[in-house]
Amino acid sequence: ELKVEQNPLFLSMQEGKNYTIYCNYSTTSDRLYWYRQDPGKSLESLFVLLSNGAVKQEGRLMASLDTKARLSTLHITAAVHDLSATYFCAVDYITQGGSEKLVFGKGTKLTVNP
Amino acid sequence: DAGVTQSPTHLIKTRGQQVTLRCSPKSGHDTVSWYQQALGQGPQFIFQYYEEEERQRGNFPDRFSGHQFPNYSSELNVNALLLGDSALYLCASSWGPGLSFTDTQYFGPGTRLTVL
Numbered sequence: 001e002l003k004v005e006q007n008p009l010f011l012s013m014q015e016g017k018n019y020t021i022y023c024n025y026s027t028t029s030d031r032l033y034w035y036r037q038d039p040g041k042s043l044e045s046l047f048v049l050l051s052n053g054a055v056k057q058e059g060r061l062m063a064s065l066d067t068k069a070r071l072s073t074l075h076i077t078a079a080v081h082d083l084s085a086t087y088f089c090a091v092d093y094i095t096q097g098g099s100e101k102l103v104f105g106k107g108t109k110l111t112v113n114p
Numbered sequence: 115d116a117g118v119t120q121s122p123t124h125l126i127k128t129r130g131q132q133v134t135l136r137c138s139p140k141s142g143h144d145t146v147s148w149y150q151q152a153l154g155q156g157p158q159f160i161f162q163y164y165e166e167e168e169r170q171r172g173n174f175p176d177r178f179s180g181h182q183f184p185n186y187s188s189e190l191n192v193n194a195l196l197l198g199d200s201a202l203y204l205c206a207s208s209w210g211p212g213l214s215f216t217d218t219q220y221f222g223p224g225t226r227l228t229v230l
Contacts, residue, residue, distance in 0.1 A: 004156075033219075042204060042221045042223045042224050043221040045220070045221075048218055100170055101170055101171075101172050104157050104158070105156050106156050107155075107156050
């Protein structure tokens with residue numbers, strides 16, 4: 001069964017600083033997704049990474065995927081308070097039985113302090 | 115263009131009862147997936163519906179069942195509720211046959227279910 005691990009689970013950082021959130025997964029997959037969730041809200045799609053070496057950037061966030069290492073990173077550049085939220089990675093997983101599902105990590109709760 | 119909508123927003127039930135949650139997909143989408151998100155956890159995939167059939171299923175017991183209607187809207191039914199079923203239930207829509215995770219899934223606002 002696929003396991004998706006994010007670290008750190010909690011991240012408190014100062015405005016203007018850089019940091020990286022890591023997402024490791026245990027079995028082969030070529031598709032990985034990053035979502036943002038604000039408190040009490042639903043999930044907002046940030047990035048869809050569909051191949052090895054994929055890199056996508058939006059504003060102060062950049063995501064990358066290394067399928068050989070089974071690792072994705074979400075890099076935050078010059079953090080601002082508005083980035084405070086919980087960030088989830090999710091991996092597309094095909095079971096031995098042939099069914100397919102999306103498996104989420106536990107999330108990284110990011111707090112950006114002034 | 116309306117996004118994914120879910121109803122009700124909040125629901126309180128007691129153990130042993132049954133509940134039905136509803137979801138309308140984003141315009142142009144024909145595939146609906148359901149997720150359970152317990153407090154402080156990531157969402158867990160329950161199942162997906164396409165062409166009015168359950169196409170994929172996660173590790174949830176048969177107490178969880180669903181339906182998709184010809185207009186692509188969907189229902190999630192949970193029987194014999196347990197305290198552990200308390201969670202945020204999210205619906206996500208996408209387009210295409212099978213598991214359309216190659217494209218972005220759009221999530222609804224969720225239904226917060228509390229089981230007492």
